[in-house]
Amino acid sequence: MDGSGTVLPLQEFIASLDCASLPRILQVCSGVYFQGSVYELSGSEVCLSTGDLIKVIGLKLLSGSCVDIATNSTCELSVDHKGLFKMVAEDMPYDSLEEMVSLLPVGVDTVGSFSFISRSDLTIDNFTVPAGQELTLLSSEQGCARCQLTGPEGSTAEVRISLNHCGAFYECQSEHGYSLEEILSSTRLRSRRFRSLKAKACGGPLVLTPIYQIEAIMHMRKNIVNFPSSLEVDVVDVTNECKNVEFVKPLNLIELSVQPPDAFPTVAEILESPEGSRHFFSSTWHTQLNKGQRLVLHGCGQTNMVLASTPKGRKAQQYFLIWGSYGGRLRRKAREFCSVYELYVASCRAVDGLRVSVTRNCEAVEEEGLPELDIGDQLDVLRCEQVELAGVGGDKQRVEALVCRRTAEEDDDDDDDDEEEGDGEREGKWSREDTICLPLYMGAQFMEVITDKKKYTLTELGKESLLPLDIKVATRDPDLEKDPLSGLPALRLEEASVEPTVLASLLDKPQRCFQLPTQWLHMSVSFTSEALPWPKGQPPKLYQETVTEVKEHFYYEFRKLTSIEAAPPPRPPKRKMSVGKPKKPAKSDMSRPATPAKSRSLSSSFCQLSVDSEKQERSPAPPPPTSTEDAPPVLPRKPGSKTGSTLVPNTYVERPQKKSKAKVTERHNSDSEHDYESMEEMVRNAQESVLYY
Numbered sequence: 190m191d192g193s194g195t196v197l198p199l200q201e202f203i204a205s206l207d208c209a210s211l212p213r214i215l216q217v218c219s220g221v222y223f224q225g226s227v228y229e230l231s232g233s234e235v236c237l238s239t240g241d242l243i244k245v246i247g248l249k250l251l252s253g254s255c256v257d258i259a260t261n262s263t264c265e266l267s268v269d270h271k272g273l274f275k276m277v278a279e280d281m282p283y284d285s286l287e288e289m290v291s292l293l294p295v296g297v298d299t300v301g302s303f304s305f306i307s308r309s310d311l312t313i314d315n316f317t318v319p320a321g322q323e324l325t326l327l328s329s330e331q332g333c334a335r336c337q338l339t340g341p342e343g344s345t346a347e348v349r350i351s352l353n354h355c356g357a358f359y360e361c362q363s364e365h366g367y368s369l370e371e372i373l374s375s376t377r378l379r380s381r382r383f384r385s386l387k388a389k390a391c392g393g394p395l396v397l398t399p400i401y402q403i404e405a406i407m408h409m410r411k412n413i414v415n416f417p418s419s420l421e422v423d424v425v426d427v428t429n430e431c432k433n434v435e436f437v438k439p440l441n442l443i444e445l446s447v448q449p450p451d452a453f454p455t456v457a458e459i460l461e462s463p464e465g466s467r468h469f470f471s472s473t474w475h476t477q478l479n480k481g482q483r484l485v486l487h488g489c490g491q492t493n494m495v496l497a498s499t500p501k502g503r504k505a506q507q508y509f510l511i512w513g514s515y516g517g518r519l520r521r522k523a524r525e526f527c528s529v530y531e532l533y534v535a536s537c538r539a540v541d542g543l544r545v546s547v548t549r550n551c552e553a554v555e556e557e558g559l560p561e562l563d564i565g566d567q568l569d570v571l572r573c574e575q576v577e578l579a580g581v582g583g584d585k586q587r588v589e590a591l592v593c594r595r596t597a598e599e600d601d602d603d604d605d606d607d608e609e610e611g612d613g614e615r616e617g618k619w620s621r622e623d624t625i626c627l628p629l630y631m632g633a634q635f636m637e638v639i640t641d642k643k644k645y646t647l648t649e650l651g652k653e654s655l656l657p658l659d660i661k662v663a664t665r666d667p668d669l670e671k672d673p674l675s676g677l678p679a680l681r682l683e684e685a686s687v688e689p690t691v692l693a694s695l696l697d698k699p700q701r702c703f704q705l706p707t708q709w710l711h712m713s714v715s716f717t718s719e720a721l722p723w724p725k726g727q728p729p730k731l732y733q734e735t736v737t738e739v740k741e742h743f744y745y746e747f748r749k750l751t752s753i754e755a756a757p758p759p760r761p762p763k764r765k766m767s768v769g770k771p772k773k774p775a776k777s778d779m780s781r782p783a784t785p786a787k788s789r790s791l792s793s794s795f796c797q798l799s800v801d802s803e804k805q806e807r808s809p810a811p812p813p814p815t816s817t818e819d820a821p822p823v824l825p826r827k828p829g830s831k832t833g834s835t836l837v838p839n840t841y842v843e844r845p846q847k848k849s850k851a852k853v854t855e856r857h858n859s860d861s862e863h864d865y866e867s868m869e870e871m872v873r874n875a876q877e878s879v880l881y882y
Contacts (some may be wrong), residue, residue, distance in 0.1 A: 203418040219423035247404035259393025273366030274383035287352035304361035373399040442707035446689040456719040463712040469743040483696040515735040518644035518664035523637040530758035536570040538655035549634035568593040590626040
């Protein structure tokens, strides 16, 4: 339909509009909708004033408006309405059979759904159809209407009537049912009146009109608006008069990344700056992405990126996105591991095996089956398997352990005789390779042994190693004005990802490009007709910024999306509590496995709760006795002791069981070692009693 120059209500115009004719430009000519107030629907703000231009670019069927002609009441029905409607026969006659057929909503799928009668007799060749005889229209073909005639005894006959035949033809009421979606989708059906098949005879005729959601671009507006066609405004079609009017079509970065290649390079204007991403990026180009800024868009595609971070230390950590085209040379750095479990995780990701050197002595714990490790021992990680280790009381326990091949240290010829003798003993002890099993819960200190001094590109390093990986930049990227990675002592490559990006540059520096990650920058731009800032056919050489500094918030959000939830390290097996005399803490305690962070905090809190509960259950100490008859005998002093000096109790003499004032005095005057043993004994007994319970 071309309604140019005709003023129509918006709903009537949209209902009669053919979607194939889009886009259409409409002008509002009925005053101000809601007196100029902003009308908001589905997150879009619409203010339709007199003279506004609307470019309709899309229609979507929302629902149907149902108007009862008898009561003038209106209701809205959803598109999936289950009820059926029958068409109301027209009261006015048709002057010719051709007029009737051209206006009837019949088709191949509705054969036999329409019947009519003639006011006068119809003479067809030598056959006469009496007036008032019902005829059923089957089809129209070759200038004739093929109809079926039903006789009084149920007999049928087929006749052909010329479409040019004139007379007075009336529709017969049909009981054929139409769904709401069929009615709203057909132009012919929408022009007719209907009744519900379930409605009573007194129900008035219904007029069914579609309600569309209009997707449009408004003149002097920089965003796409959506509003229903039921707004009570009048419009006029001015498509032919406004062909040269430029309507801005905003695009976000995701829509921009799927544009065809021939759309680039081009100049675009920023309509909405990425305000929400100020917590993500620290690069200089991000601060220049302001509203109204012009950008040169060079292209789009899928880009490899690696998230990297500096080691934790005295200085604040820095985080970077390194793009796959980074031109610097990288050298691998040795990693440090604080437990066997960390060593196991790294070995699972190693491509060519893993070799480490022990950096802290760990004495053997025979009752727990933990081996001895000396500084300088080199371990080649072989595999992880379940092994049986000796437990307390001689019981065997099956635990996950890392099987390693241990190699002895090399001797130093410059040591003195004593050291040479010690080295000889060490050489005699570790004169050959042996295989040891390290439980995954064991705590130890290791340093990765790296003999490879090769310089890699980021792509080569990604093919030969798995992340995470510690590296150092050996050669800076020559295409960068200032490589922020070249001065760092170390850098850890954390996670890798492939994401869609848009390659852009500022209009005044078209050769200095940077990547816009579409998933992390929420901004909108629009193409402009501005010329590119270089001579036609002579694009400049592009220098891409391959390192983007990001903030801590971006680092953790990126890790949430890319990292896989790792299983916690295993906890040590439960120990059987001994009932004998507790032993003094040995030096080998330093080599016991370090509990993982979560388990360690739980163990500490559990011990604290045990001590607190013991303090609460223990009755208060009795007051000191007033007489000295119950006091224990005083032990003889050693020769040469001075009067008034602090007495050191003889710890090898059995203490009396009954508490006394003298004993309390001696306990307070005892040295710090005796106090430490008493507290250790108290905590151990409390823990054993709770675990035994």
